[in-house]
Amino acid sequence: MRSALFVRVFALIIALTAWIGIGIHIEAQWRLTGSFLGAAWVLADYFTVTTNLLVAVVFSIIALLRPGTIGPRLLGFVTINIALVGVIYMLLLQGLVELTAGAAVANVLLHMVTPVLVPIFWLFCVPRGRLTQRDPFIWALYPMGYLVYALIRGTAQGHFSYPFINYVRLGIAQVAITVVIITLAYLAAGWAMVLLDKRLAR
Numbered sequence: 001m002r003s004a005l006f007v008r009v010f011a012l013i014i015a016l017t018a019w020i021g022i023g024i025h026i027e028a029q030w031r032l033t034g035s036f037l038g039a040a041w042v043l044a045d046y047f048t049v050t051t052n053l054l055v056a057v058v059f060s061i062i063a064l065l066r067p068g069t070i071g072p073r074l075l076g077f078v079t080i081n082i083a084l085v086g087v088i089y090m091l092l093l094q095g096l097v098e099l100t101a102g103a104a105v106a107n108v109l110l111h112m113v114t115p116v117l118v119p120i121f122w123l124f125c126v127p128r129g130r131l132t133q134r135d136p137f138i139w140a141l142y143p144m145g146y147l148v149y150a151l152i153r154g155t156a157q158g159h160f161s162y163p164f165i166n167y168v169r170l171g172i173a174q175v176a177i178t179v180v181i182i183t184l185a186y187l188a189a190g191w192a193m194v195l196l197d198k199r200l201a202r
Contacts, residue, residue: 011067
């Protein structure tokens with residue numbers, strides 16, 4: 001474990017990274033929609049934004065209060081889900097949309113920087129030996145819940161937040177296969193985290 005000061009400073013860097021990225025997105029959407037609530041509604045459609053918001057809140061608490069305020073299981077949950085953001089972006093989304101100016105900066109911060117910094121924090125700054133084999137199943141409830149929400153919202157508004165869940169264009173079978181692959185990979189990564197946590201505890 002690192003010193004409390006190191007942990008808090010590292011957490012502050014992560015929190016600021018996430019807040020700045022989200023802030024840039026909100027400002028851009030605010031200009032388009034003309035209202036904060038409209039911007040928030042648009043951004044709530046994206047797993048990237050909701051997960052980075054979770055990162056921003058959790059790491060702000062660590063930075064402002066003290067290490068240990070947030071337990072290892074919650075930090076494991078945050079870590080695997082922000083890592084999922086980075087992996088999905090690299091494999092399925094990168095290059096689909098050409099971004100410029102602030103949007104490009106926010107894209108880097110939320111899709112590349114926080115998905116790297118948070119796992120590093122988990123490796124070096126989190127107490128070991130607290131995770132269990134059932135934790136990945138609990139963690140998976142969040143992305144599964146988001147998927148249901150995104151499908152319902154996408155169907156209602158005629159626009160899906162991510163192209164790989166657009167069953168209207170791709171077909172239900174293709175989307176189902178993609179979801180199963182992502183889910184299995186997610187659980188495998190979660191169990192790998194649990195195993196690594198136990199080995200590091202020794």
